[in-house]
Amino acid sequence: MPNEPCDLSIVISCFNMHREMPRTLHTLSRSYQREVGDLNYEIIIADNASAEPLASETWAALECPVRYLRSLAEDRSPVKAVNAAMRQARGRMIALMIDGARMLSPGVLKYSRLAAKLYPVPVICTHGFHLGPDVQSRSIAAGYNQQREDELLSTVDWRTDGYRLFDISVFAGSSFRGWFISPTESNCLVMPRELWEKLNFLDERFITPGGGLVNLDTFKRACETPGTQLVTLLGEGSFHQFHGGAATGKSATSAAPAHNPNEAFDREYQQIRGELYRIPTYAGSFLGELHPRPVKHVQISAQTLSAISSNRVP
Numbered sequence: 001m002p003n004e005p006c007d008l009s010i011v012i013s014c015f016n017m018h019r020e021m022p023r024t025l026h027t028l029s030r031s032y033q034r035e036v037g038d039l040n041y042e043i044i045i046a047d048n049a050s051a052e053p054l055a056s057e058t059w060a061a062l063e064c065p066v067r068y069l070r071s072l073a074e075d076r077s078p079v080k081a082v083n084a085a086m087r088q089a090r091g092r093m094i095a096l097m098i099d100g101a102r103m104l105s106p107g108v109l110k111y112s113r114l115a116a117k118l119y120p121v122p123v124i125c126t127h128g129f130h131l132g133p134d135v136q137s138r139s140i141a142a143g144y145n146q147q148r149e150d151e152l153l154s155t156v157d158w159r160t161d162g163y164r165l166f167d168i169s170v171f172a173g174s175s176f177r178g179w180f181i182s183p184t185e186s187n188c189l190v191m192p193r194e195l196w197e198k199l200n201f202l203d204e205r206f207i208t209p210g211g212g213l214v215n216l217d218t219f220k221r222a223c224e225t226p227g228t229q230l231v232t233l234l235g236e237g238s239f240h241q242f243h244g245g246a247a248t249g250k251s252a253t254s255a256a257p258a259h260n261p262n263e264a265f266d267r268e269y270q271q272i273r274g275e276l277y278r279i280p281t282y283a284g285s286f287l288g289e290l291h292p293r294p295v296k297h298v299q300i301s302a303q304t305l306s307a308i309s310s311n312r313v314p
Helices: 021-026 079-087 109-119 146-153 162-168 193-198 216-222 263-273 295-309
Strands: 006-014 041-050 066-071 091-097 102-104 120-131 169-171 189-192 229-240 285-288
Touching: 006 021, 006 079, 006 109, 021 102, 041 079, 066 079, 066 216, 079 091, 091 109, 091 193, 102 162, 109 120, 109 169, 109 189, 109 229, 120 146, 120 162, 120 216, 162 229, 189 193, 189 216, 216 263
Parallel strands: 006 041, 006 091, 041 066, 120 229, 229 285
Antiparallel strands: 091 189, 102 229, 120 169, 120 189
């Protein structure tokens, strides 16, 4: 039945992502995600007034229900469109991908389901990665663009083995401290519906382009809610395709730990929360497995953890 609850709703925000969304959606398919044969999940695409709607062929091959909700409000921020989609979600768990240009590794749904069984109120997060040779705010300045990214993706058989995406990516600014330290945000944030409702979903006062720091704010509020358990998925990730979004390389997740070069984002956050955003560190659990492919990322993470333990990294 269309209104019956399901195990998981995946809400994806998009704006003018006709190039990126087919790849993102493929990484959510049953043929790509591993060991999810009996997982009852749906996908809801929250289109925030794209110039042209997505064609239904974009998701026609997916083996799960897909709803396409297109807002015509022309808000610079996707927050209201995302909230409207989440309120319609049927899932007992809701995953938010606030950036529709993010591709996932093949074990995200498998381990998210396991975490939901193991913990009463989990805040399940994946670390972020940027496709390309460097964090995209720097690689773009060196000439990285959509054409180069398309060529890069063609060098690995990621559709057959999504863990190959680790071969052509680096840690994003939000995860610059590596796998063993909590990120500042997650671009696939999975939580029980009841927790989303307790948070009143995303704070609609974030109205700057792309929602400003709303994703960081949501992650922070969730982790600081009494009774929740942060669960970081090891060996999994979300991979950012370059699409020229408002927040690419310009959030408080840049490699400088407590500095946000975008003053509008900082100013908005301070107006809403009464203080500047500062990168938090949360204690939590790890779930997953470290595959051979991301070995370089494991090494970077271990080096960063060692440096932090020796007080060489803030």
